[in-house]
Amino acid sequence: MNISMKWLKELIPCSISPEELGALFTVHSQEVARVEALVRAKGLTIGHVLTCRPHPQADSLRVCEVDVGDTVLGIVCGAPNVAAEQRVIVARPGAVLPGGITIEHTVIRGEASAGMICSLSELGIDYKYHHEDGIHVVRESVAPGSDALEALHFDDTVIGLDLTPNRADLLSMHGVAYDVAAMLDLPLTLPHVALETAGEPAVHIRTQTPRCLSYYGRVLKSIVIKPSPQFMQARLIAAGVRPINNVVDITNYVMLETGQPLHAFDYDALDSDTIVVREAEAGETFVTLDDKERTLHAGDILITNGREAVALGGVMGGAATEVTSHTTRLLLEAAVFDAMTVGKTSRRLDLRSESSLRFERKVDPEKTRYALDRATALFIEYANAEIVGDKGYFDDTSNIEPPIVISLEKINAVLGGRYSDEHVDAILKRLHLPFTRASNTYTIDRVSRRQDLLTYQDIIEEIGRISGYDQLPNTLPSTVAQGALSLRQQLRRRIRAALTGLGLDEVVTYSLQSVDRIGRFSTLHEAPVKVADPMTDLHAALIHTPLTGLYDVATHNAARRQHDVNIFELGTCYTAEQETERLAILMSGHHHYYRWQKTPTTDFYTLKGVFEALLDTLGLPAARYEPLRHEDFHPYQTARILLEGTPIGIIGKVHPKTTADDHLGDVFVLDVDVSILLEKSPDHAPYQPLQKYPSIERDLALVCDRTLPAETVLEAIKTQGGAALVHLDVFDVYTGEHLDENQKSLGLRLLFEDPEKTLESKTVDALVDKIVAHLKVTYGMFRR
Amino acid sequence: MDLKQTLTHLESKLKEALKQTDKLETLQDIKAEYLGKKAELTLLMRHMKDVDAAERPVFGQTINAAKTRFTELIELRREALEAKRLEDRLNAEHIDVTLPGPDFRLGRPHVLNRIVMEIEDLFIGMGYIIKEGPEIESDAYNFEKLNLPKDHPARDMQDSFFITEERLLRTHTSPVQVRTMLEQGGRKPVKIICPGKVYRRDDDDATHSHQFMQIEGLVVDTNTTMADLKGTLLTVARAMFGEHRNIRLRPSYFPFTEPSVEVDVTCFKCNGNGCPMCKHTGYIEILGAGMVNDFVLSASGYDPSIYQGFAFGMGVERIAMLKYGIDDIRHFYTNDIRFLKQFST
Numbered sequence A: 001m002n003i004s005m006k007w008l009k010e011l012i013p014c015s016i017s018p019e020e021l022g023a024l025f026t027v028h029s030q031e032v033a034r035v036e037a038l039v040r041a042k043g044l045t046i047g048h049v050l051t052c053r054p055h056p057q058a059d060s061l062r063v064c065e066v067d068v069g070d071t072v073l074g075i076v077c078g079a080p081n082v083a084a085e086q087r088v089i090v091a092r093p094g095a096v097l098p099g100g101i102t103i104e105h106t107v108i109r110g111e112a113s114a115g116m117i118c119s120l121s122e123l124g125i126d127y128k129y130h131h132e133d134g135i136h137v138v139r140e141s142v143a144p145g146s147d148a149l150e151a152l153h154f155d156d157t158v159i160g161l162d163l164t165p166n167r168a169d170l171l172s173m174h175g176v177a178y179d180v181a182a183m184l185d186l187p188l189t190l191p192h193v194a195l196e197t198a199g200e201p202a203v204h205i206r207t208q209t210p211r212c213l214s215y216y217g218r219v220l221k222s223i224v225i226k227p228s229p230q231f232m233q234a235r236l237i238a239a240g241v242r243p244i245n246n247v248v249d250i251t252n253y254v255m256l257e258t259g260q261p262l263h264a265f266d267y268d269a270l271d272s273d274t275i276v277v278r279e280a281e282a283g284e285t286f287v288t289l290d291d292k293e294r295t296l297h298a299g300d301i302l303i304t305n306g307r308e309a310v311a312l313g314g315v316m317g318g319a320a321t322e323v324t325s326h327t328t329r330l331l332l333e334a335a336v337f338d339a340m341t342v343g344k345t346s347r348r349l350d351l352r353s354e355s356s357l358r359f360e361r362k363v364d365p366e367k368t369r370y371a372l373d374r375a376t377a378l379f380i381e382y383a384n385a386e387i388v389g390d391k392g393y394f395d396d397t398s399n400i401e402p403p404i405v406i407s408l409e410k411i412n413a414v415l416g417g418r419y420s421d422e423h424v425d426a427i428l429k430r431l432h433l434p435f436t437r438a439s440n441t442y443t444i445d446r447v448s449r450r451q452d453l454l455t456y457q458d459i460i461e462e463i464g465r466i467s468g469y470d471q472l473p474n475t476l477p478s479t480v481a482q483g484a485l486s487l488r489q490q491l492r493r494r495i496r497a498a499l500t501g502l503g504l505d506e507v508v509t510y511s512l513q514s515v516d517r518i519g520r521f522s523t524l525h526e527a528p529v530k531v532a533d534p535m536t537d538l539h540a541a542l543i544h545t546p547l548t549g550l551y552d553v554a555t556h557n558a559a560r561r562q563h564d565v566n567i568f569e570l571g572t573c574y575t576a577e578q579e580t581e582r583l584a585i586l587m588s589g590h591h592h593y594y595r596w597q598k599t600p601t602t603d604f605y606t607l608k609g610v611f612e613a614l615l616d617t618l619g620l621p622a623a624r625y626e627p628l629r630h631e632d633f634h635p636y637q638t639a640r641i642l643l644e645g646t647p648i649g650i651i652g653k654v655h656p657k658t659t660a661d662d663h664l665g666d667v668f669v670l671d672v673d674v675s676i677l678l679e680k681s682p683d684h685a686p687y688q689p690l691q692k693y694p695s696i697e698r699d700l701a702l703v704c705d706r707t708l709p710a711e712t713v714l715e716a717i718k719t720q721g722g723a724a725l726v727h728l729d730v731f732d733v734y735t736g737e738h739l740d741e742n743q744k745s746l747g748l749r750l751l752f753e754d755p756e757k758t759l760e761s762k763t764v765d766a767l768v769d770k771i772v773a774h775l776k777v778t779y780g781m782f783r784r
Numbered sequence B: 001m002d003l004k005q006t007l008t009h010l011e012s013k014l015k016e017a018l019k020q021t022d023k024l025e026t027l028q029d030i031k032a033e034y035l036g037k038k039a040e041l042t043l044l045m046r047h048m049k050d051v052d053a054a055e056r057p058v059f060g061q062t063i064n065a066a067k068t069r070f071t072e073l074i075e076l077r078r079e080a081l082e083a084k085r086l087e088d089r090l091n092a093e094h095i096d097v098t099l100p101g102p103d104f105r106l107g108r109p110h111v112l113n114r115i116v117m118e119i120e121d122l123f124i125g126m127g128y129i130i131k132e133g134p135e136i137e138s139d140a141y142n143f144e145k146l147n148l149p150k151d152h153p154a155r156d157m158q159d160s161f162f163i164t165e166e167r168l169l170r171t172h173t174s175p176v177q178v179r180t181m182l183e184q185g186g187r188k189p190v191k192i193i194c195p196g197k198v199y200r201r202d203d204d205d206a207t208h209s210h211q212f213m214q215i216e217g218l219v220v221d222t223n224t225t226m227a228d229l230k231g232t233l234l235t236v237a238r239a240m241f242g243e244h245r246n247i248r249l250r251p252s253y254f255p256f257t258e259p260s261v262e263v264d265v266t267c268f269k270c271n272g273n274g275c276p277m278c279k280h281t282g283y284i285e286i287l288g289a290g291m292v293n294d295f296v297l298s299a300s301g302y303d304p305s306i307y308q309g310f311a312f313g314m315g316v317e318r319i320a321m322l323k324y325g326i327d328d329i330r331h332f333y334t335n336d337i338r339f340l341k342q343f344s345t
């Protein structure tokens, strides 16, 4: 809503500056988007063109003598529509136009020019408001030398409000005036209308739908279609509405004034003295003002002349009954239509207008009759109208709503303030809310102009905002509770701390991705959860693994020559049944970078080492890895991860064909279920007493078949070694010289301990012999 | 040759031998030669029994003195050689201390999660519990129980991604508040914050994102006031933007709160004097809040004649953008390494 300061001051005489009022609106009412002069120009004068002759040197220019009151100026003008005897807007030397352009004495093709004759566009008034191509010719007979902005009613400032949807009352100047009156504690003066009507209703109104709550119609004759008065045009422009002609402008003007949309039919084209409001049938068609045929849905509100539709109620009039320059008789409509219906219809047909907006947010039913009379008065004054008979109407709006009851104690208990009954009385009076108070209990009548005030909480808001929230103290809730993170939240933080400690950056990626990529890197065999109406194919379904986004991060960075990517995300796998938290890691390029020293390139084992370090720091047991085939991964560098026998995810190298296609180097990824990590993570690991007796270490180099998994050998050794074998590690894997092609040598380090006594060398030797013998028999392994 | 001469002769021979050697290994041989079982000195000692009994003590003392002296000489030489060896080794280990070390950079939590953790910690300190909930929500929890019935015009403010008629991606974390209140059974006080991802139908550009992170807070008790809300939000504003900040509450509208307010913080760039960042108003909008609407309390099992509460919600991206001066919301989701590395832990 754009507020014209001049208009407002007519309704509520006050001397406050627009900036100050804007500041008050911000704190007490609604957010202010802008406070701006309607025309940002200075020093403009009304001039009278005395003579106008062609420029001797240029066909497209005219040289004019312009009377500006105190003197006559010679001005060169390029507009083709300039002519003698016109009243025009003159920017004299020293005048400033929007954009900070200062007008100076100049010489144009040899002719002196003392200023400029202006178009409305040059005053900063958008072309959409006037559609004038040349200079503006002033219609009013204003004396030369007068202030032009004043004469044209452009000496105005606009306060633009960003309205919240509940404040329908602020969609009218009257409503704005009420709020300003409350803020400033001033009386307001709304225009009084007294019409003399007589006789029988000239038009009969019937409705066949409860979606029309009231309908008032008045017939006017002797209409003369012409431009509306300048003050009205200026106010419409200030409000952001394009002036058209007196009929359209008056209906818009009264709508801006009262919040009640009006519609004018050409009464002759209407060709009926009866209006019947009904609901449209599905598939019914109707040609709107813009000459487009609209297909209607059942329930759309139709205004008919008893035979055919003439308007789409609250949304748009019909082409057949449109007011034209030949119109002489009008049917003026002021009605209340169901808010939800108008909202739906206008949205569906993409016909949202100032009118539909007001219906959608609910108009004040007590303003309907007033608006009809107010517009009638303006038609009489500015369109030569004469009233025919009396108005016809139907009105089913009722205002018998129970009053709101609230105690002073409750007001203070909710706000946390210490307001007195005098203070609350004063605020309610300033808001023009009728109330009675018995002791400390208020009974407040509902008012139709504020349909947003329904409950005691709404009244508390009114008291709070008009008093100013800065009046309230700053306290903290007295509710005592123990703040804490849940175990899951704690685990998440520990994972984050561990992985960042291991040099990985955390990322956050989109949950919505394209449908065809959802199954990628996922071991889940489920259809993706799709959004019913995606905005773009890129974000159409919910991910099964954050790896979808992580892979994009790698691609994005590689395209910017950033090949060392070590990232993780704590994200979600979405299926129709549930959401499970996933940890995804992606590593590519180098992990820790050794600069001038030799840096190993990230491989499968780098990622595995990072994951093992994570499990270790979380106090979780070591995971097991089973070779796995998956079409998105390298066939021989991919594994299923198991934790105590439960599959928790996948680790592997992204298929080299895929990474090559995407111009990436080797990419290693992991995706595991965080919930299982949480389930398996111990409350606290029990303390292990430190070993008192010396341990004995033995290294073994054992040759075996190249395909024999190390894990098999390690498990066998652990079983054979028993309790005394406390640690086992692979420190070397060798293939090549001195070995057959299908052989490999494993370097193993074994550590033996006895918590009770010092181990003897021969005991350990016997254990090692037993292990080696077992490996020889079982896997054909032998010492190298 | 008498004993003294012999010993003097031996000593000069030892000195010469020590002088000649520059290896610790040969020093061991010299020691054996002069002090070992077959050394001359040892042999001389064996002659003791042949010496007059009267002269024996002197004889013995003289030889023992020589033995001490020889040992000293050898040890001195050993020390010298060890010092030399150490020096040689150190010389060989000369490095260029100006060369850089390996890049053992630690990773960084994502800046959005960093802000979330900061705010979580602040509220844990004030006795709040951190609650979470599903991102695929029912229309009932996301809208209807929050006083947003179907066809409510305010649903436009939160245009949503529906999956089915009744299920959608949550447009705010408020459904977690509803779930928590229902869990509490309408009797116990509630004091929670709810961080999480939310989704709205916005075209992605520098200031809009179809996915973003939100933190909402809710306190419900018999005596929770708007002044409590104000004090709480002042604490948050100061923790996030500096201890000298102030806040301002402006009337606003949300279907789930009444009264509803927008909360501004005094501009931390110009201290409220006006600058381009605050559009010359001195204030920057940081969150929306209000007193819980009775409808919402009732719908979640709380009797509004006994309980009242406040709620607030903020966009994490917005807080991060303001705090760090980030100019494009898409950076949070593109994850350019150069972006990620900028935020220290």
Ligand SMILES: [Zn+2]
Binding pocket: B267, B268, B269, B270, B271, B272, B273, B274, B275, B276, B277, B278, B279, B280, B282, B283
């Ligand atoms: Zn500022």
